Amino acid sequence: MLGLTPVQVSDLLNASLHGSGNSERLNAQLGASKADSRLVQKGDLFVALPGAHSDGHDWLHAAYENGAAAALVSRVTEDSPSNLPLILVEDSLLALHELARHQLKSLGAPVVGITGSVGKTTAKDMLAHLLGGPSSQVHAAPASYNSEIGLPLAILAAPLGTKRMVLEFGVNEPGEMEALLSIALPEHAWITALSPAHMEGMKSFDTLVHEKSFLAHQGAQAGGVWSTSRVCGLAAARGEIWSASPHLAGFRRGGAEVLNPVPGAFEVELPQLGVCKLPVMAYHEAELVAVAVDLALSLGESPKDLKQRLSDLPRPPGRLQKKELAPWTLLDDAYNSSPTAAFAALEVVSSWPGVPFKAAVMGTMHELGDLAPVYHRAVGTEAAHGDLDLLIGVGQGGEWILEGARSIDSAMKTEFVENAAAAFEKLQAHCPEGSLILLKASRAEALEEVFS
DSSP: OOOOOHHHHHHHHHHHHHHHTOSSOOOEEEESSHHHHHTOOTTOEEEEOBOSSOBGGGGHHHHHHTTOSEEEESOOOTTSOTTSOEEEOSOHHHHHHHHHHHHHHHHTOOEEEEEOSSOHHHHHHHHHHHTTGGGGTEEEOSTTOOSTTHHHHHHHTSOTTOOEEEEEOOOSSTTHHHHHHHHOOOSEEEEOOOOSOSHHHHOSHHHHHHHHHHHHHHSOTTTEEEEEHHHHHHHHHTTOOOOSSOEEESSSTTOOEEEEOOTTSEEEEETTTEEEEEOOSSHHHHHHHHHHHHHHHHTTOOHHHHHHHGGGOOOOTTSSEEEEETTEEEEEOOSOOOHHHHHHHHHHHHHOOSOSOEEEEEOOOOSOGGGHHHHHHHHHHHHHHTTOSEEEEEHHHHHHHHHHHHTSOOSOEEEEESSHHHHHHHHHHHOOTTOEEEEEOOGGGOGGGGGO
């Protein structure tokens, strides 16, 4: 299908910038629902896209009322607002992709692309911070904007004058990485992890490794690919040879070393930086820092600046985020989940010092396909081998987790509940003052909402 020609893209960018009264950036607001249209701000370009339950074309009037300067649409009807300029294209999603390509070309900013089964958003925020962030004209994708819709929106959100971009590339099915790379081709790639995730769409782990490795094959021609020896070796064992000389960092062949793994104050020794104290919760997060530092050094950052920036690394919401919820300490890791992420979260809880009682509320891990029961039971078995006093399983996935936990002879108490509200009641009944409580499930389960 045809999208916009280069001339039309240029005209649209200029018109949108002029119409918004903002000389530094183009605002593009995705539209698939009434809620999306309400997010529109004055001067925004509203992109009407079909959604799973609604169609952005049905909310053009609402977008106009909220200040949209124009709308990008793939159809015009008698009900379309006459007072809102409409840019008609054959496919609004493909046109959005072309806008992003044009914006990226206009900026001329080199891209660092990050993918992996887990850790993409944490890695992206860490690296952008270590590169100096907005004050150094480094633009990072907002939140987890990493899909065929999110990636172009992340690019269009970059201010004019951006000198470097750090973007996420998230894929759930074969073919999606190639589509993302057609929008933005990174000069440097970072593959954070390769582990079972999105198996419903990928069907097999070999397929997942192959699809994620496209970023290394196609998107790191200029600067190379960064990862750990473990991840690189796992890919190589499945026939995915990333490049002649991948850059390996981390705690094995990378030269970094954990000196004292205290959650929230990891003490590590990093090549070129020496001994550093990191505000991270888990071993895998400390290893992400080690790779991020190695990549930042290769991009010209000084060891002195990096060591200073390590003290206030950002933490994305819902990723091992420590919250004080009197009378307990809450470890919110409920933004998303996979078997590997669940194992890592349980390890954090087990290693947490000085608390009288440890509990975990665990729910369904989505997109695992036919092997979902097996993966959930494995997580339950791991929980039973750990240092938990109470395990609460929520919903279908929670029931499978408890099956695995109860197959092990353990003193840990187990409880099953249907929803997060019921889990909160169980916590109130069983958890004394000073307890540490982990929340872990896929985002759709919304475990954290009961505590908000």
